[in-house]
Amino acid sequence: MNDEAAGADRPAPWWVRGIVYQIYPRSFQDTNGDGVGDLAGIIRRLPYLQWLGIDAIWISPFYPSPMADFGYDVADYCDVDPIFGTLADFDRLVAAAHEAGIRIILDFVPNHTSNQHPWFLESRSSRDNPKRDWYVWKDPRPDDGVPNNWISNFGGSAWTFDAATGQYYYHAFLKEQPDLNWRNPAVRAAMHDALRFWLDRGVDGFRVDVIWHLIKDGEFRDNPVNPGYEMGRAEIERLLQVYSCDQPEIHQVIAELRAVLDAYDGDRVLIGEIYLPLERLVAYYGENLEGAHLPFNFQLLQAAWDARHIRALIAEYEAALPDGGWPNWVLGNHDRPRIAGRLGPAQAKIAAMLLLTLRGTPTLYYGDEIGMEPVPVTGADIRDPWELNEPDLGLGRDPSRTPMQWDRSPGAGFTEAKPWLPLARDWQDRNVEVAMNDPDSLLSLYRRLIALRREEEALSVGAYLELAAEGDILAYQRTYGDHVLVVVLNLGHHAMPFDLPPGLAGEVIAATHGARDGARLTGRVEVAPDEGFVLRTAPH
Numbered sequence: 001m002n003d004e005a006a007g008a009d010r011p012a013p014w015w016v017r018g019i020v021y022q023i024y025p026r027s028f029q030d031t032n033g034d035g036v037g038d039l040a041g042i043i044r045r046l047p048y049l050q051w052l053g054i055d056a057i058w059i060s061p062f063y064p065s066p067m068a069d070f071g072y073d074v075a076d077y078c079d080v081d082p083i084f085g086t087l088a089d090f091d092r093l094v095a096a097a098h099e100a101g102i103r104i105i106l107d108f109v110p111n112h113t114s115n116q117h118p119w120f121l122e123s124r125s126s127r128d129n130p131k132r133d134w135y136v137w138k139d140p141r142p143d144d145g146v147p148n149n150w151i152s153n154f155g156g157s158a159w160t161f162d163a164a165t166g167q168y169y170y171h172a173f174l175k176e177q178p179d180l181n182w183r184n185p186a187v188r189a190a191m192h193d194a195l196r197f198w199l200d201r202g203v204d205g206f207r208v209d210v211i212w213h214l215i216k217d218g219e220f221r222d223n224p225v226n227p228g229y230e231m232g233r234a235e236i237e238r239l240l241q242v243y244s245c246d247q248p249e250i251h252q253v254i255a256e257l258r259a260v261l262d263a264y265d266g267d268r269v270l271i272g273e274i275y276l277p278l279e280r281l282v283a284y285y286g287e288n289l290e291g292a293h294l295p296f297n298f299q300l301l302q303a304a305w306d307a308r309h310i311r312a313l314i315a316e317y318e319a320a321l322p323d324g325g326w327p328n329w330v331l332g333n334h335d336r337p338r339i340a341g342r343l344g345p346a347q348a349k350i351a352a353m354l355l356l357t358l359r360g361t362p363t364l365y366y367g368d369e370i371g372m373e374p375v376p377v378t379g380a381d382i383r384d385p386w387e388l389n390e391p392d393l394g395l396g397r398d399p400s401r402t403p404m405q406w407d408r409s410p411g412a413g414f415t416e417a418k419p420w421l422p423l424a425r426d427w428q429d430r431n432v433e434v435a436m437n438d439p440d441s442l443l444s445l446y447r448r449l450i451a452l453r454r455e456e457e458a459l460s461v462g463a464y465l466e467l468a469a470e471g472d473i474l475a476y477q478r479t480y481g482d483h484v485l486v487v488v489l490n491l492g493h494h495a496m497p498f499d500l501p502p503g504l505a506g507e508v509i510a511a512t513h514g515a516r517d518g519a520r521l522t523g524r525v526e527v528a529p530d531e532g533f534v535l536r537t538a539p540h
């Protein structure tokens, strides 16, 4: 979709050109000295975000929660947990962010509540409570008890027996996170009200947690065994998730969520968290684009770092998109290993250039812009319930959630107390303050690329055309009208030659290697190890 495709009389919505920055609020900035980040901390750091140039922040959950899954277990959809502040702080954040030209995207967690949510307390109180059917309750099966073979995403059975009422309840995640029954219209209405509560307070959209999970098979059939399961993998992978998620009725549920947003002005955005193969993922745009605006595209999170492979996955994604569906790309989040750890510091720059020059809304994860690496978290420091449930398989998410490294001070500028997760060992060298003052830092490159994406329509809304995937070189063109940019990335650690298309000459306008900046290039170019650059060809 470009401006024309969006309708001649209507400019593209902000989230088409926009860049999203994810904040894990526990780890961004502490202002009250408890070692945990808070909303006032986000306000304090708005000038940094403005300097960086991003358009929107998506904030992981800050609702009242017992924190069994660090806020993804919500006990009240319409308030702020005291550890993060108050509703008044939230209103201040919205006002200050909007003043700074930054939109606010909330994390909406509709699949499950906390087991401490008043709805669940009522639901479990008796079989004939009016809220009984707000959750998923089933009788024991005569043989082994559990209603079916479904496994929790965090390991163990997805069913917990409630002795008081003699039934099991279903939880796709922790037993402290009972699943809501989205087939019940009263649940839908209550959740729509929760969305409106925040929309009325001025939020610009939602990232919807595990949106493909909301509807389960009507008959709760057993999931088939995964013949490809390998020992040492997460237990959930023992089964193919055929019946526990991604059911056809989900699309109607999403269309209803979308309608709630569409009743408001200002292009409120609906982003869906969906881990599914490409052909299933794109169904979440909706048959007539009435679904999620941006079903998260997580392909880069685990892609083999190989030019041909990445060329192919871009091509497959572009080909699978429905007409008018706008693409998006994600490089990191609070559930996955950090990119700089996976690729190393030199390739982290190439990854930044890739993310910010592809066609589609980019989402970046706090700290990745300074190259934060996974921080080993062991023993008594472990906080992630998944790691505690299924230890030593490398599933733990704490290493990706450690405090933001702002400066050299003892708490890295994050806190004056003991941080809730340990700081990276390298915080005195790798932090925002140091990186801001180094023109060759990853952070400086991020800032340059973000500015460039804003200046160049070819990057934000232009067409994508692949040029080459030879050896370690991945090259493509982005074009808008007569503006043509060429992106050349060396995904490897060896110098490689690259032939620019015949007759094409241009000037380097962004580069991983400072010496290349401003160079005029044509014909054969020797691309240095780990080098990437963006070339502007003269309009013709």
Ligand code: NOJ
Pocket: 069, 072, 073, 109, 173, 209, 210, 273, 334, 335
């Ligand atoms: C996906 C979230 O990103 C993750 O952090 C959380 O544990 C699960 N959903 C359960 O809400």
